[in-house]
Amino acid sequence: MAAGISVKHGLLRNKTSLYRALHRQISPSSVCLQRAAGVQRVRAASSATTDSQTYCMELVRSRDYDGYVSSLLLPEEVRRSSLALRAFNVELAQVKDSVSQKTIGLMRMQFWKAAIEEIYRDEPPNQPVSAELWRAVRKHDLTKRWLLRIITERETGLDDRAYRNLQELETYSENTQSSLVYLLLECFGLKNVHADHAASHIGKAQGIVTCLRATPYHSSRRKVYLPMDVCMLHGASQEDFIRGSREQKVRDVVYDIASHAHVHLQHARSFSNNVPKAANLAFLQTVVLEDYLQRVRRADFDIFHPSLKNRNPLVPFQLYLRSWKKSY
Numbered sequence: 046m047a048a049g050i051s052v053k054h055g056l057l058r059n060k061t062s063l064y065r066a067l068h069r070q071i072s073p074s075s076v077c078l079q080r081a082a083g084v085q086r087v088r089a090a091s092s093a094t095t096d097s098q099t100y101c102m103e104l105v106r107s108r109d110y111d112g113y114v115s116s117l118l119l120p121e122e123v124r125r126s127s128l129a130l131r132a133f134n135v136e137l138a139q140v141k142d143s144v145s146q147k148t149i150g151l152m153r154m155q156f157w158k159a160a161i162e163e164i165y166r167d168e169p170p171n172q173p174v175s176a177e178l179w180r181a182v183r184k185h186d187l188t189k190r191w192l193l194r195i196i197t198e199r200e201t202g203l204d205d206r207a208y209r210n211l212q213e214l215e216t217y218s219e220n221t222q223s224s225l226v227y228l229l230l231e232c233f234g235l236k237n238v239h240a241d242h243a244a245s246h247i248g249k250a251q252g253i254v255t256c257l258r259a260t261p262y263h264s265s266r267r268k269v270y271l272p273m274d275v276c277m278l279h280g281a282s283q284e285d286f287i288r289g290s291r292e293q294k295v296r297d298v299v300y301d302i303a304s305h306a307h308v309h310l311q312h313a314r315s316f317s318n319n320v321p322k323a324a325n326l327a328f329l330q331t332v333v334l335e336d337y338l339q340r341v342r343r344a345d346f347d348i349f350h351p352s353l354k355n356r357n358p359l360v361p362f363q364l365y366l367r368s369w370k371k372s373y
Contacts, residue, residue: 097173101132129177218252246313328373
């Protein structure tokens with residue numbers, strides 16, 4: 046801005062400042078120092094904003110790459126808020142794997158509960174994700190209930206046990222993943238009952254697929270979270286998954302769970318004719334879900350198949366194509 050001011054105007058301004066300084070018996074140098082301090086404060090605030098934005102972007106890119114690519118394809122006015130919400134979700138999701146004691150995990154969840162309250166009082170904690178989340182809340186008037194519901198459900202997940210049945214996994218997915226999609230719809234300014242129904246099913250499909258995709262990793266750490274009722278139905282034990290069994294009974298468990306995710310995806314798409322076009326961009330994650338379900342089917346539901354360990358390099362292109370078509 047300073048570069049656009051003429052020399053003449055600059056001299057006049059300096060003379061005025063000098064006169065005022067003499068009139069108030071303040072040296073011109075002190076006026077310059079005050080101005081410099083003000084500029085530094087503005088630059089510091091701008092730098093902090095940029096740093097928090099970069100932090101969230103890198104966090105999502107490293108821990109939720111599919112969500113990162115999906116966010117980049119959103120309109121500019123929504124993109125930054127989407128990354129803030131996904132960074133918030135990542136922060137909560139990684140608590141379970143990053144703490145050695147449940148008590149420590151509960152303390153972190155308590156921090157986020159307090160942070161949400163402070164964000165809605167316009168007093169966000171000095172933490173990058175909180176700062177970006179505060180900006181998103183102010184810009185889009187996001188519903189506090191969805192944010193708190195994600196924290197509360199993630200907190201129950203610290204019990205570190207398998208889901209008793211598919212319904213329990215669905216409930217967890219609804220309260221975490223679906224809530225995230227509801228918030229994303231709010232970023233688009235959309236309030237539509239059909240979009241909400243679709244978001245609910247997409248979130249449930251997302252939660253189920255995430256549980257499946259993470260099974261090889263969890264099994265390597267001697268942990269299994271797949272619904273116990275499905276495992277018992279096919280006579281598959283937790284030990285079968287821990288040792289990476291590729292027997293038919295293990296594949297049958299995966300088939301049933303994957304089929305359930307597919308049904309939710311189909312239900313979500315059944316609302317497509319009644320969902321506003323703008324909402325389709327909020328549902329881009331369906332591309333990633335569909336890709337995984339197709340790949341696990343081609344692997345004959347062998348969840349430990351090597352082909353499932355690598356990310357499909359075509360997914361970013363598929364996401365772009367779907368965003369261009371504005372369909373899910």
